[in-house]
Amino acid sequence: MNQLNETFNQHIEIEDDRTGLSIPTLRRAIADNLFYVQGKFPSIATENDYYMALAYTVRDRLLQRWLASSNSYIENKTRMVCYLSAEFLLGPHLGNNLINLGIYDQIHRAVEELGLNLDILIAQEEEPGLGNGGLGRLAACYMDSLATLEIPAIGYGIRYEFGIFDQEIRDGWQVEITDKWLRYGNPWEICRPEITYEVKLGGYIDHYTDHNGNYRSYWHPDLVVKGVAYDTPILGYQVTNANTLRLWKSEAPESFDFQAFNVGNYYGAVDKKIVCENISKVLYPNDEQFEGKQLRLEQQYFFVSCSLQDMITLHLLYGGKIETFHEKFVAQLNDTHPSIGVAELMRLLIDDHKLNWEKAWKITTHTFAYTNHTLLPEALETWGLDLFAKVLPRHLEIIYEINRRFLEEVALKFPNNQGIINSLSLIGEGDRKVVRMANLACVGSFAINGVAALHSQLLTETVLHDWYQLSPQKFSNKTNGVTPRRWIVLSNPRLTNLISLKIGTHWIKNLDELRKLEEFINDDIFCKSWRQVKTDIKKDLAQKVKQQQKIILNPESLFDIQVKRIHEYKRQHLNVLHIITLYNRLKKNPKLDIVPRTFIFGGKAAPGYFMAKLIIKLINSVGEVVNNDPDIHDRLKVVFIPDYNVTNSQRIYPAADLSEQISTAGKEASGTGNMKFSMNGALTIGTLDGANVEIRVCVGEENFFLFGLTTPEVAQIKNNGYNPWHYYQNNASLKEVIDQIASGYFSHGDYNLFKPFVDSLLYDDQYLLLADYQSYIDCQDRVAEVYRNKEHWAKMSILNVARIGKFSSDRSIRDYCKDIWKVHPHPVELIDLCPDGQCRLRN
Numbered sequence: 001m002n003q004l005n006e007t008f009n010q011h012i013e014i015e016d017d018r019t020g021l022s023i024p025t026l027r028r029a030i031a032d033n034l035f036y037v038q039g040k041f042p043s044i045a046t047e048n049d050y051y052m053a054l055a056y057t058v059r060d061r062l063l064q065r066w067l068a069s070s071n072s073y074i075e076n077k078t079r080m081v082c083y084l085s086a087e088f089l090l091g092p093h094l095g096n097n098l099i100n101l102g103i104y105d106q107i108h109r110a111v112e113e114l115g116l117n118l119d120i121l122i123a124q125e126e127e128p129g130l131g132n133g134g135l136g137r138l139a140a141c142y143m144d145s146l147a148t149l150e151i152p153a154i155g156y157g158i159r160y161e162f163g164i165f166d167q168e169i170r171d172g173w174q175v176e177i178t179d180k181w182l183r184y185g186n187p188w189e190i191c192r193p194e195i196t197y198e199v200k201l202g203g204y205i206d207h208y209t210d211h212n213g214n215y216r217s218y219w220h221p222d223l224v225v226k227g228v229a230y231d232t233p234i235l236g237y238q239v240t241n242a243n244t245l246r247l248w249k250s251e252a253p254e255s256f257d258f259q260a261f262n263v264g265n266y267y268g269a270v271d272k273k274i275v276c277e278n279i280s281k282v283l284y285p286n287d288e289q290f291e292g293k294q295l296r297l298e299q300q301y302f303f304v305s306c307s308l309q310d311m312i313t314l315h316l317l318y319g320g321k322i323e324t325f326h327e328k329f330v331a332q333l334n335d336t337h338p339s340i341g342v343a344e345l346m347r348l349l350i351d352d353h354k355l356n357w358e359k360a361w362k363i364t365t366h367t368f369a370y371t372n373h374t375l376l377p378e379a380l381e382t383w384g385l386d387l388f389a390k391v392l393p394r395h396l397e398i399i400y401e402i403n404r405r406f407l408e409e410v411a412l413k414f415p416n417n418q419g420i421i422n423s424l425s426l427i428g429e430g431d432r433k434v435v436r437m438a439n440l441a442c443v444g445s446f447a448i449n450g451v452a453a454l455h456s457q458l459l460t461e462t463v464l465h466d467w468y469q470l471s472p473q474k475f476s477n478k479t480n481g482v483t484p485r486r487w488i489v490l491s492n493p494r495l496t497n498l499i500s501l502k503i504g505t506h507w508i509k510n511l512d513e514l515r516k517l518e519e520f521i522n523d524d525i526f527c528k529s530w531r532q533v534k535t536d537i538k539k540d541l542a543q544k545v546k547q548q549q550k551i552i553l554n555p556e557s558l559f560d561i562q563v564k565r566i567h568e569y570k571r572q573h574l575n576v577l578h579i580i581t582l583y584n585r586l587k588k589n590p591k592l593d594i595v596p597r598t599f600i601f602g603g604k605a606a607p608g609y610f611m612a613k614l615i616i617k618l619i620n621s622v623g624e625v626v627n628n629d630p631d632i633h634d635r636l637k638v639v640f641i642p643d644y645n646v647t648n649s650q651r652i653y654p655a656a657d658l659s660e661q662i663s664t665a666g667k668e669a670s671g672t673g674n675m676k677f678s679m680n681g682a683l684t685i686g687t688l689d690g691a692n693v694e695i696r697v698c699v700g701e702e703n704f705f706l707f708g709l710t711t712p713e714v715a716q717i718k719n720n721g722y723n724p725w726h727y728y729q730n731n732a733s734l735k736e737v738i739d740q741i742a743s744g745y746f747s748h749g750d751y752n753l754f755k756p757f758v759d760s761l762l763y764d765d766q767y768l769l770l771a772d773y774q775s776y777i778d779c780q781d782r783v784a785e786v787y788r789n790k791e792h793w794a795k796m797s798i799l800n801v802a803r804i805g806k807f808s809s810d811r812s813i814r815d816y817c818k819d820i821w822k823v824h825p826h827p828v829e830l831i832d833l834c835p836d837g838q839c840r841l842r843n
C-alpha cells in the first residue's frame with residue numbers, strides 16, 4: 001500500500017466533521033457551523049441560528065451523496081428522467097433529510113447534548129411552498145420516490161421568490177399575506193451562477209435561405225431573460241442516491257443594463273431589469289381555474305426553455321449526439337403547464353441545432369410524456385392567439401406547422417370527419433381563437449396518462465376521447481401515490497414505532513409489507529395501543545389548536561377532518577350542511593345521545609374565487625354559533641385551521657378518525673390527501689371519485705363509508721334536467737338548514753351575506769349537493785354508530801393501514817419507470833473526500 005492510501009485509510013477512521021455520523025461528530029459540526037457559518041457565539045445565538053447551523057450540518061452530509069450521484073450518472077451516461085413541473089410543493093427539508101439519512105436519533109441526541117430541542121429547531125424552517133396543492137405535492141412525493149428507488153432523475157421548475165400566500169383568518173374571512181420564504185436564506189439550495197441560459201421573449205421572426213439552400217428562421221426578441229440554476233439535493237431513503245431539483249430564477253442578462261446605461265437611459269435599464277426579475281417572482285395562486293395572464297405564459301416558457309437547453313447542454317457535454325437526445329432523456333410533463341416544451345424542443349433542434357423537421361419531430365415525440373390532472377373544463381389551458389403570438393411568435397409558427405402536418409394525417413385516418421379534425425386541432429376556432437395546450441401535449445407525447453383508474457377511463461371517454469380514438473396505444477393509467485417517508489415516518493413517529501415494533505421497518509421502503517399488520521387484528525393489546533396512539537396524537541393537535549385559536553377540543557370526540565384546497569367541486573359546504581343538521585337535531589332535543597364530533601377544516605381559496613372565500617366565511621360563522629351555544633355542551637366543535645400547508649398538514653393527517661373525500665363523482669382526478677389519511681389510520685367517508693374507488697377496493701368496502709351518486713348517475717341526473725328545488729322542497733331537514741343560512745342565523749341576522757351561496761345551491765347546484773345530501777347524512781349516521789364501538793373502529797383503522805400499500809409513490813414511480821420511462825435503478829456508491837483533495841470510492 002502506498003503512503004497516500006495509508007494516509008487515506010487512517011483518515012476515514014477519524015470521522016470528518018462534514019461527513020461523520022456519530023453523535024460527537026455531529027455535535028462538533030453543529031457548533032462549528034454556528035461559529036463559522038452563522039458567525040455567532042452560543043451565548044447570543046437565536047433558535048434560527050441553531051436551525052441554520054444544524055441545516056448546514058445536514059447539508060454537508062447530503063453533499064457527499066449528491067456529488068457521488070451526479071458524478072456516477074454522468075460517468076455511466078445513464079438514461080435520465082426529467083420531471084417538468086411548474087410546481088414543487090416540497091415542504092420543510094430538515095426532518096425529511098434526517099429520516100432519509102437515517103440520523104434522526106443521532107441528531108436528536110447531539111442537539112439535546114447542546115441543550116437544545118430538535119422539534120423547536122425543525123419548527124424554525126420556513127417551508128418552500130412552491131405549489132398550490134395536489135399537483136405540486138405529487139411532484140415532491142415523486143422526487144422522493146425517484147431517489148429512493150435509485151432512478152437517475154432531475155426535477156425542473158421555477159424558483160418562485162414568493163410561493164403560495166400565507167393565509168390568515170380575520171373575522172372569519174381569508175386574508176392573503178405574501179410568503180417571504182427566502183427571508184432568512186435557504187440553506188438547502190446551491191446557486192449555480194455559471195449554469196445560465198438565455199430565454200427570448202416577444203419580437204418578430206425573419207425568414208431567409210441559408211448558404212445550403214435551407215429555409216431558416218431568425219427570432220429577433222423584444223426581451224432576453226437569463227435563467228440561473230438553483231439546485232437542491234433530494235436524497236432517497238437510506239440509499240446513497242441524491243437527485244437534483246433544479247429551479248430557475250429569472251434575472252436580467254448583464255449586457256442589458258450596460259447597453260441602456262451607455263446611451264444614457266438609466267431608468268430604462270432598471271425597468272428592464274425589473275421586468276426580467278418579475279418572471280420568477282410569484283406563484284400564481286389559482287388551481288383548477290385557468291387564467292390567461294401573459295406573465296404566467298412567460299413563466300411556463302421560461303422554465304421549460306431553460307430546462308430543455310440544460311438537458312441538451314448536458315447531453316452534448318458528455319459526448320452525446322443531438323440525434324440520440326431522446327435515448328438519454330425522457331421528459332414528463334406535469335399537466336399542460338410545461339407543454340410549450342413540445343414547440344420549444346422543435347425550435348431548439350431546428351433553429352439552433354439545424355436538424356430538419358422530420359428528425360426534430362422524431363426526437364421530440366420520443367422525448368415527452370404527458371400526465372393529465374383534471375377533467376374540469378374551466379381548468380383546461382388555452383391561450384388566446386394574439387397573446388401567444390405576442391410572447392412566442394416563433395412557437396406559434398412551429399405550432400401551425402405541427403398542426404398542418406398532423407391534421408393531414410388525421411384526415412387520412414378519418415376521411416370526411418370534420419368533427420374529429422376540429423376537436424384534435426391545436427388551434428381552437430370558437431368566437432376566440434386559441435392555442436390548446438392539452439392538444440399540443442397530446443400530439444407531442446408518446447404516452448398520455450391519468451392519475452387514477454376512474455380518471456384515466458373518463459379521460460378516454462370525455463376530454464381526450466378523440467385522442468384515444470386516434471392513438472389508443474399512448475394511453476394508460478398511473479394511479480397517484482404519496483411517500484410514506486414524509487407522510488408516515490416523519491409526520492407520525494408514534495404510529496411508525498408501533499408498526500415497526502410488530503413488523504420491523506422494511507415496510508418503509510416496501511409499503512405492501514404493512515399487510516403483516518392484519519395478523520394482529522385480534523391482538524387486544526396491539527389494538528389498545530393503536531387506539532392509545534391515535535388519542536395521544538389527537539391530544540397533541542388539540543393542544544396546538546388551544547394554543548393558537550383558544551378553542552378547546554375533546555380528544556375523545558370523533559375527529560372528522562376535511563383539509564384540501566377550497567373548491568365547490570370538493571364540497572366543503574356539503575360537510576357544513578351536515579354540521580348544521582346535527583346542530584339542529586341537538587337544538588330540538590338537547591338530551592339527544594349523539595357521538596361527540598370535532599369538525600376540522602383547512603385549506604386555501606384562490607384569491608379571486610369569491611364562492612370559495614364565502615365557504616371559508618360560512619365554516620367560521622357556523623363554528624362561532626355551534627361552538628358557543630350552551631345547548632350543544634361541547635358535543636360539536638368546528639375549527640378552521642388557518643394556513644393549511646405541508647408543515648401543518650403533518651400534524652393534521654395523523655390526528656384524523658374520519659377523512660372527508662366527498663367530491664362530486666367524476667370531478668376529483670385522484671386526490672392524494674385521501675391516501676395520507678388512510679395511511680394514518682383514518683377511515684374514509686367518500687364518493688366513488690378519483691382514487692377513492694381504488695382505496696375502497698384495497699381496504700375493503702366494509703372498511704370504507706361510501707355514499708352519493710356515481711359518475712354515470714351524475715351525468716344522467718344532469719341530462720334529465722336537474723332540479724335542486726325538488727330536493728329542497730321534499731326534504732324537511734335540508735330545507736331547514738338552507739332556510740337557516742338564508743335567514744341570517746349564522747350571520748348575526750345579515751341575510752345578504754350568504755345569499756350568493758344559497759342562490760347557487762337552489763338555482764344552479766352544479767355540484768349536486770342537494771342530490772347527495774340525504775345519502776351523505778345517512779352515511780354520517782352510520783359512521784357515528786360504528787364509532788360508538790371503539791374496538792371495532794380500531795380494527796377498521798388497522799385494516800386501512802394494513803391494506804394501503806398500493807398508494808405509496810414508490811409503486812407509482814415503478815409503474816412510470818416500467819411502462820413509460822424505460823429507466824432502471826442506478827445505485828450509487830459513496831465517495832469520500834480525501835485529504836489530498838481527490839475523490840475515491842469508499843472501499
Ligand code: 26Q
Nearest residue numbers: 134135138284287288373451668669670671672
Ligand atoms: C394553470 C394555468 C394558470 C394558472 C394556474 C394554473 C394551475 C395551477 C395549478 C392549474 C392547476 C393547478 C393544480 C392542479 C391540481 O393540483 N390538480 C390535482 O392534482 C392532483 C395530483 O394528480 C390530483 O390528486 C387532484 O385530484 C387534482 O385536483
